[in-house]
Amino acid sequence: MELIENNQYNIGHICTRQQCERGLGDKTAFRWISAHQERTDYSFRDLDRESSKFAGVLSSLGFAAGDILFTFLPKMPEQFFCFLGALKFQLICGTLFANFGDEAIVDRLGDAGAKGLVTKKSFLKKIMRVKGQLPCLKWIMVVDMDEHLSEDVLSYPLLMRSMSDDFVAPLTGPSMPSVLHYTSGSTGKPKGVLHVHESILHLHQTSQDVLNLKDSDVFWCTADQGWVTGTSYGIMGPWSLGVTQIHYGGNYDSNAWFDILEREQVTCWYSAPTALRMLMRENPDQFKKYDLNALKHIFSVGEPLNPEVIAWARKILKKDIYDTWFQTETGGIMVTNQPGLPIKPGSMGKPVSGIETAIVADDGILLGDNQMGMLCLKTGWPSMFRTYLNNETVYKQKFRNGYYSTGDKALRDEDGYFWFKGRSDDVINTAGHLISPFEIESALLEIEEVAESGVIGAPDDLLFEKVVAFIALRKQYAYTKELELKIRLYVSNKVSSIATPQDIIVVDKIPKNKSGKIMRRVLKARYLGQETGDLSTLED
Numbered sequence: 158m159e160l161i162e163n164n165q166y167n168i169g170h171i172c173t174r175q176q177c178e179r180g181l182g183d184k185t186a187f188r189w190i191s192a193h194q195e196r197t198d199y200s201f202r203d204l205d206r207e208s209s210k211f212a213g214v215l216s217s218l219g220f221a222a223g224d225i226l227f228t229f230l231p232k233m234p235e236q237f238f239c240f241l242g243a244l245k246f247q248l249i250c251g252t253l254f255a256n257f258g259d260e261a262i263v264d265r266l267g268d269a270g271a272k273g274l275v276t277k278k279s280f281l282k283k284i285m286r287v288k289g290q291l292p293c294l295k296w297i298m299v300v301d302m303d304e305h306l307s308e309d310v311l312s313y314p315l316l317m318r319s320m321s322d323d324f325v326a327p328l329t330g331p332s333m334p335s336v337l338h339y340t341s342g343s344t345g346k347p348k349g350v351l352h353v354h355e356s357i358l359h360l361h362q363t364s365q366d367v368l369n370l371k372d373s374d375v376f377w378c379t380a381d382q383g384w385v386t387g388t389s390y391g392i393m394g395p396w397s398l399g400v401t402q403i404h405y406g407g408n409y410d411s412n413a414w415f416d417i418l419e420r421e422q423v424t425c426w427y428s429a430p431t432a433l434r435m436l437m438r439e440n441p442d443q444f445k446k447y448d449l450n451a452l453k454h455i456f457s458v459g460e461p462l463n464p465e466v467i468a469w470a471r472k473i474l475k476k477d478i479y480d481t482w483f484q485t486e487t488g489g490i491m492v493t494n495q496p497g498l499p500i501k502p503g504s505m506g507k508p509v510s511g512i513e514t515a516i517v518a519d520d521g522i523l524l525g526d527n528q529m530g531m532l533c534l535k536t537g538w539p540s541m542f543r544t545y546l547n548n549e550t551v552y553k554q555k556f557r558n559g560y561y562s563t564g565d566k567a568l569r570d571e572d573g574y575f576w577f578k579g580r581s582d583d584v585i586n587t588a589g590h591l592i593s594p595f596e597i598e599s600a601l602l603e604i605e606e607v608a609e610s611g612v613i614g615a616p617d618d619l620l621f622e623k624v625v626a627f628i629a630l631r632k633q634y635a636y637t638k639e640l641e642l643k644i645r646l647y648v649s650n651k652v653s654s655i656a657t658p659q660d661i662i663v664v665d666k667i668p669k670n671k672s673g674k675i676m677r678r679v680l681k682a683r684y685l686g687q688e689t690g691d692l693s694t695l696e697d
């Protein structure tokens with residue numbers, strides 16, 4: 158079966174209508190398991206119908222191809238209907254992580270000039286607080302509200318009720334924009350990473366070749382749809398293959414997770430190192446009662462997968478874990494371990510078929526084996542991002558001599574395996590989520606008591622990195638328990654709960670260089686009790 162039929166690259170169409178046309182209409186596209194363990198099955202026909210109806214809603218509201226719509230939802234069925242419906246309609250679809258705070262929302266919706274937002278009632282208060290700052294935002298649709306609230310805050314069920322499901326996705330070319338994910342840098346606001354419909358080629362190929370997904374598989378990707386893994390491999394890749402997915406609305410709970418793995422006969426599980434490390438901390442006896450015979454493969458992404466986790470899985474679960482590496486910009490898996498390739502614990506594996514990698518020195522020279530440098534990718538793979546929205550200059554800076562520079566330091570050993578060595582910037586990776594120190598520093602400065610701030614990531618056994626905030630207080634204030642709580646709450650509400658500092662350290666002064674740039678390297682060295690290195694550029 159060809160993936161691209163009659164030059165139709167539309168991802169919404171491929172993941173729904175095309176699967177029905179292949180004869181999979183009655184097959185379960187996903188089993189939705191709520192946080193309370195209620196189970197509901199949705200077939201590919203259901204997915205096709207609901208996404209088509211949503212595309213019809215978009216049409217009735219006057220959306221046009223290329224407009225930008227965001228979802229701001231926790232994991233729930235409407236997330237999938239709206240995402241695929243928007244793509245069918247040729248909108249650009251962004252997905253906001255449900256824990257984002259006010260500022261994080263404004264930064265993303267504002268930069269994108271989003272015209273529509275799909276959310277739920279309990280998030281509405283937050284949206285209404287910031288709506289005044291979002292002049293382009295014309296329509297807000299609420300998935301669990303029975304009546305329209307106002308002219309522009311509309312009930313999704315009401316809009317969908319009267320809508321026909323006969324929408325047909327227009328013929329969509331490979332370079333038509335599709336998905337927009339924001340990623341955090343160490344300076345400035347988050348950047349909108351724009352993908353195109355052609356990315357489905359790579360997501361399809363890697364779902365097949367790396368994740369080894371076949372028609373008969375039951376696949377569970379635990380990633381939230383707010384991040385690239387959640388859309389690339391929690392929606393698009395597997396459904397382009399007609400594979401049944403499990404989607405679970407609950408949080409981490411080792412028993413609930415293993416109940417799902419066993420009961421639903423999950424054959425392939427894609428998770429993240431922090432979650433696996435949390436499982437590793439549980440009493441190993443609790444896993445004995447589970448029959449995991451159906452589970453063929455476990456994959457991991459987002460942060461380095463320590464060898465101890467692999468050893469634990471081999472001993473306790475009698476399974477291997479395959480680490481995969483990619484980033485928002487690459488759209489899909491680039492370097493990976495996979496069944497058939499011997500695992501070197503601690504290594505990210507080898508480039509996937511069709512991907513050419515290089516380790517490059519700062520001066521642009523290609524390095525040989527066992528030399529650490531920047532991990533770069535030869536341009537031209539189909540799921541490559543096509544720009545940073547409104548920031549073409551920074552986009553262009555990422556490319557040199559036909560290579561895309563990932564920002565990750567790595568080395569390739571003599572057997573061709575890649576080893577992650579850290580990031581080349583100050584971005585913090587906590588539990589697989591990239592967080593900008595700049596965003597947290599800015600939020601901290603909005604607090605009356607805080608005069609200066611500097612934020613770093615420090616090593617953490619569970620989260621890989623934790624957020625550590627250094628603050629200098631205004632003279633008239635003292636650091637108290639109440640202030641500490643206030644700071645944590647403020648960052649959580651403004652940025653996101655995952656950005657909340659784990660450690661807050663009060664200092665007299667934040668080290669800055671002569672042009673006023675925060676010297677995070679100095680803060681980090683001080684925190685870790687290491688040498689601070691050359692301080693000649695420090696301001697007086």
Ligand code: AMP
Binds near residue numbers: 340460480565580
């Ligand atoms: P994001 O763009 O949010 O998906 O984050 C991508 C970044 O997460 C990469 O550039 C790496 O720094 C990190 N990352 C992702 N996968 C891995 C992995 N398997 N090993 C080490 N770091 C990873």
